[in-house]
Amino acid sequence: MKIETLNNKIIITNPQNFDIIQTLNCGQIFRFVIDGNNAVVFSKDKRADISFSKNKIEIITKDTSYFYNFFDLKTDYGKIKQKLIKDKFLAPAIEYGGGIRIINNDVYEMIVSFIISANNNIGRIKKSIEFLCSHFGSDMGDYFAFPTLNQLKTATIKDFSNAGLGYRAEQMFETIQKITVQDIEKLKTLPLDEQYKFLLSLKGVGEKVANCILLFGLGVKNVFPVDTWINKVYNNLTQTEETDRKKITKELTARYGNLSGYAQQYFFYYYRDNKLK
DNA sequence: GCCCAGGGATGCG
DNA sequence: CGCATCCATGGG
Numbered sequence: 001m002k003i004e005t006l007n008n009k010i011i012i013t014n015p016q017n018f019d020i021i022q023t024l025n026c027g028q029i030f031r032f033v034i035d036g037n038n039a040v041v042f043s044k045d046k047r048a049d050i051s052f053s054k055n056k057i058e059i060i061t062k063d064t065s066y067f068y069n070f071f072d073l074k075t076d077y078g079k080i081k082q083k084l085i086k087d088k089f090l091a092p093a094i095e096y097g098g099g100i101r102i103i104n105n106d107v108y109e110m111i112v113s114f115i116i117s118a119n120n121n122i123g124r125i126k127k128s129i130e131f132l133c134s135h136f137g138s139d140m141g142d143y144f145a146f147p148t149l150n151q152l153k154t155a156t157i158k159d160f161s162n163a164g165l166g167y168r169a170e171q172m173f174e175t176i177q178k179i180t181v182q183d184i185e186k187l188k189t190l191p192l193d194e195q196y197k198f199l200l201s202l203k204g205v206g207e208k209v210a211n212c213i214l215l216f217g218l219g220v221k222n223v224f225p226v227d228t229w230i231n232k233v234y235n236n237l238t239q240t241e242e243t244d245r246k247k248i249t250k251e252l253t254a255r256y257g258n259l260s261g262y263a264q265q266y267f268f269y270y271y272r273d274n275k276l277k
Numbered sequence: 278g279c280c281c282a283g284g285g286a287t288g289c290g
Numbered sequence: 291c292g293c294a295t296c297c298a299t300g301g302g
Contacts, residue, residue, distance in 0.1 A: 027283055114283080121282035124300065166298030171285080206285045227283035244292090245284085268283075 003073055010059040010068060017077035019099020020052045026100050026269040028216050030113055030126045031133070031146070043070060044106050045138060045145035072101045080262050087256075089237050090263055093270035100265050103216055108184045109146050110217030115172055115204035116165060117212070124164060131163040149184070152176050171204030178202070192220060207249060221261040224252040229272045230264065236276065 001016040012018065020039055024032045031042040039050040048061035048070075061067050068074070085094050116128050129146075136147035136155055147155075153176055160169035179202070187198055195218060199210040211225035226234075226245045234248045235241055242248060256263040270276075 115285095117282090118284040119282065119297085120284085120299085121301080124282080127300095161298090164299070167296090168285090168298080204285070208284060212283070225283070228281080229283065246292095272283085 003068075005064050005068060008060060008062060008064065010061075010064055010073070012057040012059075012073075014055055015052075015057050015099075017081065017098060018057065018071070018101055019097075020050055020057060022097050022099040022269065023071070023101050023103070025273075026097065026265055027122060027272070028103050028212075028265065029105065030122070030129050040143075041067075041070075042133075042143060042146070043067075044109060045140060047140070047143060069104050072104055075101070077101060077262075080259060084256075084259055084263055084266070087263075090266060093266040096273070097266050097269040100262075100269060102221070102261055102265060104219055105216050106146070107187060107213065107217035108149055110213045111175070111179075111199075111202065111205070112146075112152070112172070114209045114212045114216075115168060115175065115202075118168060118204065118206070118209055120168075128164045135159070135163070149176070149179065149181055168204055174203040175205070188218065195220075207246065211249070215261045215264075222253065222258045224249055224256065224260040224264045226252070227268075229268050232276070233267050233271045236271075 001018070002013045004011045021034060024034060024039060024041065029041070033040045037052055039052070041048045041050060043066075046061065046063045046066055048059050048063070048067045050060070051058045059067055059071070081094055081098060085091050112132070113125070113129060117125050132152070133144040133146055136151045137144040138151075155173070155176065157169050157173045160172045165172055187195055190198065195214060196210055199205050199213055200207070205213070208225050208227055211223040214220040214223045215225060226249045230252070231243070231245060231248060234252070252264070253260050
């Protein structure tokens with residue numbers, strides 16, 4: 001794999017451990033469109049237009065360094081997979097979704113997105129987020145930016161309800177009113193336990209959502225978000241009917257350690273995509 | 278009509 | 291602490 005960064009694009013020839021469709025479709029990001037061999041990806045107020053084939057990926061964007069980090073291009077996924085594939089449970093999942101990369105997205109955007117995600121499905125999550133962008137985000141000409149915190153502070157409970165948040169509308173309103181730009185900046189500098197504590201103090205954020213925010217928004221890899229799919233994976237692999245997600249989270253984080261976040265995404269994508277039990 | 282979706286808040290013991 | 295119950299909404 002060779003990565004070249006030019007003025008307005010990143011060119012990846014002979015991509016290894018990087019599949020655009022897998023990376024976009026594994027549930028870590030909600031603002032994207034795939035059309036054949038092209039994709040458009042949005043983060044904050046930024047946009048990347050991507051064309052991809054078997055031996056080439058082109059990421060066209062004004063913000064090359066942002067999307068270089070966004071797609072985690074500095075990390076050697078070959079090494080990570082080499083370790084994880086020794087795990088007999090994980091091997092088929094890595095075989096299936098070995099082109100997944102863990103995205104480095106904006107923390108605040110992840111807080112809003114994953115509050116919406118609770119007990120929800122990806123189609124509805126995407127629609128709600130699009131609503132918030134088109135009603136509260138800046139008009140960038142041919143798309144809308146993700147609303148800034150101060151823009152979203154103008155939204156009412158009714159607005160969130162109109163966005164399809166259902167019973168999460170009140171939680172979102174409270175959290176958006178409570179947090180400040182300074183809180184978000186400070187959050188990035190805190191040690192893990194304090195980051196976790198802050199996130200759990202927000203309405204609509206529990207253990208699973210907090211772990212997703214840490215993984216996709218703060219680059220923390222020794223967390224293992226447990227949702228309904230991971231719960232199914234766990235029961236499938238252990239031949240149990242465990243429902244205690246705290247226990248499952250603890251066990252899986254202990255098992256995969258600093259590679260938990262990667263393992264979790266391989267599992268999630270494989271089992272959900274194949275709709276296994 | 279029931280079940281499910283990248284679960285969390287609340288109340289009760 | 292652990293545990294049960296409730297929570298909007300749209301698609302299958």
